[in-house]
Amino acid sequence: MGVAVTPILALDDVSKHFGPVEVLHGLSFALYPGEVHALIGENGAGKSTTMKILAGYQPASSGRILLNDAAVTFDTMRDAEEQGIVMIHQEFNLAELLTVEQNMFLGRELRRGPFLRGAEMQRQTREHLARVECHADPRAPVQELSNSDKQMLEIAKALSRDARVLIMDEPTAVLTSNETEILFQQVRALRERGTAVMFTSHKLDEVKAIADRVTIMRDGKVVFSGPAEGLSEHDMAEAMVGRELSDLYPARPETVPGEVVLRVRDLDVPGHARDIGFELHRGEILGIAGLVGSGRTEAMEGLCGLRPATGAVEIEGEPVTIRRPSDALDRGLCYLTEDRKTRGLLLDKSMRENVTLQALPRRAGMMIDRAGEERILDEAIRDFDIRGARGVRVGNLSGGNQQKLLLAKVMQSEPRILVTDEPTRGIDIGTKQQIYRFLRGLADRGTSVIVVSSEMQELIGLCDRVLVMRLGRITGQLAGRDITERGIVRLAMGIAQEPGSRTGQGDVTPASNTIDADRPT
Known part of the structure; x- marks a missing residue:
């Protein structure tokens, strides 16, 4: 040219x-x-x-x-x-x-x-x-x-x-x-x-x-x-x-996942997902894959009380009822939204006001402890490498720094189970590496993590196991070396599995319905 x-x-x-x-x-x-x-x-x-x-x-x-x-x-x-x-x-x-x-x-x-x-x-x-x-x-x-x-x-x-x-x-x-x-x-x-x-x-x-x-x-x-x-x-x-990035994804542990901390059966989110069933182990990173319209986001929002849903949920062996996000938070189940700008952060407020917002009901009495908030922000800036002037409007931060601030905010609730929806969307490769290492570090310390993602390489490189959804249902799961782009695509498209490939457990239902096929997640 x-x-x-x-x-x-x-x-x-x-x-x-x-x-x-x-x-x-x-x-x-x-x-x-x-x-x-x-x-x-x-x-x-x-x-x-x-x-x-x-x-x-x-x-x-x-x-x-x-x-x-x-x-x-x-x-x-x-x-x-x-x-x-x-x-x-x-x-x-x-x-x-x-x-x-x-x-x-x-x-x-x-x-x-x-x-x-x-x-x-x-x-x-x-x-x-x-x-x-x-x-x-x-x-x-x-x-x-x-x-x-x-x-x-x-x-x-x-x-x-x-x-x-x-x-x-x-x-x-x-x-x-x-x-x-x-x-x-x-x-x-x-x-x-x-x-x-x-x-x-x-x-x-x-x-x-x-x-x-x-x-x-x-x-x-x-x-x-x-x-x-x-x-x-x-x-x-x-x-x-300005540095070597050969190890984008942290190494997976060789140990077998711990005991089941979350058990979901027959979760229905009207108009979006049906018969969702799976188990999540302590210290495991579980991926949720699927094409646009598969119901990934809606299913997790239903689980965390952000959408009306029915079904049976157990956390650490105890049946729980989750009708609103506060019910999930009380049980140590936290959700990191895919939409940081509209639903995750207050863009006109400072970093201090944002990072402590989710934990205010637990930390604040009659008066808000401003000095305590500043200490929390100090820790967040250090632990998550957030770069920006302390008093800057959050809307003026870069996308990666907003995402790290959102993650710091969610972690103030001290989750035992963390659901992250598109945790690295719209951020650079260096910040991705930081977030991947943070999520793996959480899992290594016993926190259970769910990652909903549209990026197959992210699921392949980060997750211990991947569930695949199609048209509102789970079509199967992949684990270990079986987590491949080909395997994810076949399940997402509803193509029969090849002999020898892993499929889901007894709670996995074939995708035979047409729920919300045209609605994006």
């Missing part, structure tokens, strides 16, 4: 300060027409801040932004959009109470005199959504959409604006592999039309698949910027973190 001599958009020696803290240090790199440029680095490396400067959401403290080789200043994101620079944010930038159609045209509604052209906006919305194979109803409130449909709506909005430069911050974090390929088809089409595309992703296989050029950041500086050709995933990972 020929690359134009003059970049369409570039940074020249750009720095950024937040108060006395310098977060970007003299960045220089360029985006060319007809090129896909990946910006990668650990959480906290400065990627999102860099993208926001390029798209007019934040001003640079020093240095220049160059548009077609001429210095420009974007006072607002609208200034950048008028120049054809459009950004898709990592956090959804949608009005939840408005409809899909209203969000698509928000701020640029089609009018005939004083009247809205509703029928035309609805028609165009369907066309834009069809482009990314999203089947959401234009009249549906956005709050009713799944996370993946919200992301596809964000992408469709951006594509509808005929951008000269499209900037995407973690666009695939909540997408399935099929949805990701649909997005990449659109990215390739934009490249052919001469659009400059910049995106971040922690999935280095995606970077290899789509990027022409790669810029790697570490600690607010560019440590590499050049062609993607010849860069392996391992090369990129090591440049990002």
